[in-house]
Amino acid sequence: MMRTRPLKVALLGCGVVGSEVARIMTTHAADLAARIGAPVELAGVAVRRPSKVREGIDPELITTDATALVKRGDIDVVVEVIGGVEPARTLITTAFEHGASVVSANKALLAQDGAALHAAAEEHGRDLYYEAAVAGAIPLIRPLRESLAGDKVNRVLGIVNGTTNFILDKMDTSGAGYSEALDEATALGYAEADPTADVEGFDAAAKAAILAGIAFHTRVRLDDVYREGMTEVTAADFASAKRMGCTIKLLAICERAADGGSVTARVHPAMIPLSHPLASVRGAYNAVFVESEAAGQLMFYGPGAGGSPTASAVLGDLVAVCRNRLNDATGPGDSAYTQLPVSSMGEVVTRYHISLDVADKPGVLAQVAAVFAEHGVSIDTVRQQGKDGEASLVVVTHRAPDAALSGTVAALRKLDTVRGVASIMRVEGE
Amino acid sequence: MMRTRPLKVALLGCGVVGSEVARIMTTHAADLAARIGAPVELAGVAVRRPSKVREGIDPELITTDATALVKRGDIDVVVEVIGGVEPARTLITTAFEHGASVVSANKALLAQDGAALHAAAEEHGRDLYYEAAVAGAIPLIRPLRESLAGDKVNRVLGIVNGTTNFILDKMDTSGAGYSEALDEATALGYAEADPTADVEGFDAAAKAAILAGIAFHTRVRLDDVYREGMTEVTAADFASAKRMGCTIKLLAICERAADGGSVTARVHPAMIPLSHPLASVRGAYNAVFVESEAAGQLMFYGPGAGGSPTASAVLGDLVAVCRNRLNDATGPGDSAYTQLPVSSMGEVVTRYHISLDVADKPGVLAQVAAVFAEHGVSIDTVRQQGKDGEASLVVVTHRAPDAALSGTVAALRKLDTVRGVASIMRVEGE
Numbered sequence: 001m002m003r004t005r006p007l008k009v010a011l012l013g014c015g016v017v018g019s020e021v022a023r024i025m026t027t028h029a030a031d032l033a034a035r036i037g038a039p040v041e042l043a044g045v046a047v048r049r050p051s052k053v054r055e056g057i058d059p060e061l062i063t064t065d066a067t068a069l070v071k072r073g074d075i076d077v078v079v080e081v082i083g084g085v086e087p088a089r090t091l092i093t094t095a096f097e098h099g100a101s102v103v104s105a106n107k108a109l110l111a112q113d114g115a116a117l118h119a120a121a122e123e124h125g126r127d128l129y130y131e132a133a134v135a136g137a138i139p140l141i142r143p144l145r146e147s148l149a150g151d152k153v154n155r156v157l158g159i160v161n162g163t164t165n166f167i168l169d170k171m172d173t174s175g176a177g178y179s180e181a182l183d184e185a186t187a188l189g190y191a192e193a194d195p196t197a198d199v200e201g202f203d204a205a206a207k208a209a210i211l212a213g214i215a216f217h218t219r220v221r222l223d224d225v226y227r228e229g230m231t232e233v234t235a236a237d238f239a240s241a242k243r244m245g246c247t248i249k250l251l252a253i254c255e256r257a258a259d260g261g262s263v264t265a266r267v268h269p270a271m272i273p274l275s276h277p278l279a280s281v282r283g284a285y286n287a288v289f290v291e292s293e294a295a296g297q298l299m300f301y302g303p304g305a306g307g308s309p310t311a312s313a314v315l316g317d318l319v320a321v322c323r324n325r326l327n328d329a330t331g332p333g334d335s336a337y338t339q340l341p342v343s344s345m346g347e348v349v350t351r352y353h354i355s356l357d358v359a360d361k362p363g364v365l366a367q368v369a370a371v372f373a374e375h376g377v378s379i380d381t382v383r384q385q386g387k388d389g390e391a392s393l394v395v396v397t398h399r400a401p402d403a404a405l406s407g408t409v410a411a412l413r414k415l416d417t418v419r420g421v422a423s424i425m426r427v428e429g430e
Numbered sequence: 431m432m433r434t435r436p437l438k439v440a441l442l443g444c445g446v447v448g449s450e451v452a453r454i455m456t457t458h459a460a461d462l463a464a465r466i467g468a469p470v471e472l473a474g475v476a477v478r479r480p481s482k483v484r485e486g487i488d489p490e491l492i493t494t495d496a497t498a499l500v501k502r503g504d505i506d507v508v509v510e511v512i513g514g515v516e517p518a519r520t521l522i523t524t525a526f527e528h529g530a531s532v533v534s535a536n537k538a539l540l541a542q543d544g545a546a547l548h549a550a551a552e553e554h555g556r557d558l559y560y561e562a563a564v565a566g567a568i569p570l571i572r573p574l575r576e577s578l579a580g581d582k583v584n585r586v587l588g589i590v591n592g593t594t595n596f597i598l599d600k601m602d603t604s605g606a607g608y609s610e611a612l613d614e615a616t617a618l619g620y621a622e623a624d625p626t627a628d629v630e631g632f633d634a635a636a637k638a639a640i641l642a643g644i645a646f647h648t649r650v651r652l653d654d655v656y657r658e659g660m661t662e663v664t665a666a667d668f669a670s671a672k673r674m675g676c677t678i679k680l681l682a683i684c685e686r687a688a689d690g691g692s693v694t695a696r697v698h699p700a701m702i703p704l705s706h707p708l709a710s711v712r713g714a715y716n717a718v719f720v721e722s723e724a725a726g727q728l729m730f731y732g733p734g735a736g737g738s739p740t741a742s743a744v745l746g747d748l749v750a751v752c753r754n755r756l757n758d759a760t761g762p763g764d765s766a767y768t769q770l771p772v773s774s775m776g777e778v779v780t781r782y783h784i785s786l787d788v789a790d791k792p793g794v795l796a797q798v799a800a801v802f803a804e805h806g807v808s809i810d811t812v813r814q815q816g817k818d819g820e821a822s823l824v825v826v827t828h829r830a831p832d833a834a835l836s837g838t839v840a841a842l843r844k845l846d847t848v849r850g851v852a853s854i855m856r857v858e859g860e
Contacts, residue, residue, distance in 0.1 A: 024580065028580075035765065139577035142577050147569030148742065150748055277731060294454060294738040311580075315581060315724070316578055
């Protein structure tokens with residue numbers, strides 16, 4: 001039973017993702033209509049550069065006045081693929097005020113203002129969907145919000161940035177250094193001219209904030225996420241990882257404390273065992289590993305970025321939101337019904353892999369071991385290598401609070417016999 | 431804003447899955463209520479053996495009269511975890527007639543009567559959800575039905591039976607034969623006393639029918655699914671697979687023809703390259719690989735069976751269905767809005783790996799090659815091995831219709847110089 005009046009969609013942004021959304025809306029119109037129960041019509045496209053030729057889009061639909069578009073009052077769904085906090089935030093809020101539901105791919109905005117946007121959606125009885133904001137095409141937000149709604153998620157461990165996974169995979173497989181691998185990622189279009197947001201972990205941190213909030217039904221702000229980039233990972237680190245049967249990934253890790261009373265969210269490079277399903281995630285792919293009480297270990301894998309994959313996620317949301325409009329209903333809203341404290345990085349329990357350059361003389365190991373003991377950190381394994389009066393000492397710890405581990409490293413730096421700390425890397429996924 | 435009148439749930443079946451559903455409903459009542467927006471109450475549990483002690487379940491709730499329970503009229507949601515076609519089918523239909531929505535984990539019933547059950551749900555304005563029917567805890571039905579609703583799925587390739595994956599993984603890693611690996615699976619509780627449904631592919635075929643229907647928005651009946659079990663896979667097949675850089679998995683494969691005009695669904699053992707994400711799925715885990723037009727390659731991984739994982743999927747559906755009841759709405763219904771023909775196995779395009787025992791004399795390869803050519807099958811590689819007057823010939827073909835490939839094998843069997851066909855295995859996932 002097909003309704004004939006089409007649902008009207010306003011598209012904000014017509015770059016790589018937006019143009020693909022518009023294209024699929026046209027080429028797959030009949031399928032979308034069948035799945036929704038009514039046709040969908042592109043009612044307007046807000047862009048910055050109206051003179052640019054946009055194949056397949058009626059020039060009449062193009063406007064530079066995004067505000068007027070979302071205020072029209074006849075728009076059923078606004079699709080926001082501009083990115084960044086403003087003007088996206090104001091446009092989305094205005095859209096709700098004028099009766100539209102919103103589909104967004106905006107991780108930065110959702111990580112910063114998810115609570116306020118959800119509240120605005122609820123106030124106006126409209127939907128806010130954002131599957132595309134985390135891990136591109138991979139269905140992740142919906143499974144966490146809906147499929148696992150009857151379960152208790154304890155841990156989310158994800159590769160959520162394709163650029164850095166490409167670089168690290170390149171370093172792992174070719175032995176290249178960071179700069180060389182970054183150059184290749186840039187040449188192939190996997191890294192932007194300014195790669196800061198990716199390689200320093202800002203992009204992954206925004207996704208970690210969103211994932212932690214949904215997974216634990218609580219509020220996690222971007223500022224709550226501990227963040228370390230991966231620019232200092234070296235070929236030597238990969239060699240060390242290999243000796244341990246590990247590889248190195250930039251991970252977003254969201255955990256519920258064992259007592260359930262607090263949560264943590266963090267982004268940093270870490271060694272993970274080759275046997276872990278995340279270790280074999282290659283190139284620019286993303287994957288997210290979820291541990292829940294009843295379901296056990298789940299993994300979701302796929303392309304984390306790109307125009308088509310992101311458009312797939314946007315359109316899946318568009319179909320759901322349009323169905324809700326036809327039903328005069330809304331989907332699941334803000335899921336943060338608890339307010340758990342977010343613990344600092346110092347309280348996270350993890351393991352360290354530490355490489356030290358030390359003097360090659362007797363008693364050094366005893367000195368070093370004493371420092372670990374003073375900080376209550378238990379050593380799992382030690383490997384010594386001597387060469388030309390210099391020696392290296394590789395220590396892998398047992399699990400301990402990060403504050404104790406970083407305190408240990410600070411104390412080690414002060415030892416006369418320790419000439420330098422060559423690398424520190426956390427070990428995860430065991 | 432919490433509604434105080436609880437939603438009433440009737441549980442049909444209280445075995446491994448049902449008892450876990452009841453347990454989680456009790457222990458996680460507050461979380462479920464917060465996620466739904468109203469408390470849920472177990473209003474009755476239909477069982478066959480009422481005398482059995484069921485910890486944590488009020489004995490007052492136990493009944494042997496499932497029909498009376500679903501007819502009560504005050505039940506909001508019926509959870510069916512009995513399995514099998516009858517009485518489950520009649521109970522579900524009766525539940526719709528008396529105003530309840532239904533959550534089911536029943537793959538056999540859904541594969542056989544999905545269309546009629548969806549029609550009954552729609553007629554009465556109720557929901558039919560069944561995430562647990564395919565691949566246990568892995569969110570798969572919801573992502574296919576909802577997340578990919580704006581995309582076009584072209585292929586689904588899945589390991590959807592944990593028992594057979596455990597057996598094949600054991601054969602792969604230990605070199606064990608089929609019987610030995612089956613014995614271990616039985617001893618560890620991964621295989622049932624009568625393993626026929628698993629090892630002959632019946633279980634996987636039911637799941638393939640459901641997956642194909644949802645993925646391609648068409649009707650695929652159980653009878654439409656080509657099925658071959660994995661009882662004839664040998665240690666020698668694994669050795670051959672390894673030489674090709676492959677392993678062997680029992681795969682459920684659903685494909686849309688290149689011209690989009692038909693679909694196929696099949697279950698059989700196949701060699702897949704070790705580099706394919708499905709190759710590293712170990713033990714009793716399940717994983718489903720989905721290829722779609724816009725999203726590209728996605729994979730969903732997790733435990734495919736067991737009480738807790740299946741209960742997680744049932745409860746996720748329960749939360750969604752309860753939310754819909756509160757909203758006086760329904761979720762996505764039957765998605766089969768097209769009726770694409772289902773092609774036979776003969777029309778499927780695939781590759782064969784064929785091991786022949788042949789006479790060790792000149793001219794044999796020429797004879798064999800002529801048979802392939804007569805059937806229009808192009809050879810990719812041939813490997814000859816001679817030993818004591820006997821020789822073996824391993825042929826890997828290029829892609830060809832299955833009818834041409836099986837015709838080739840039939841003709842090869844008639845050659846005087848071919849003493850036997852040691853094994854035939856399809857090659858997938860390249």
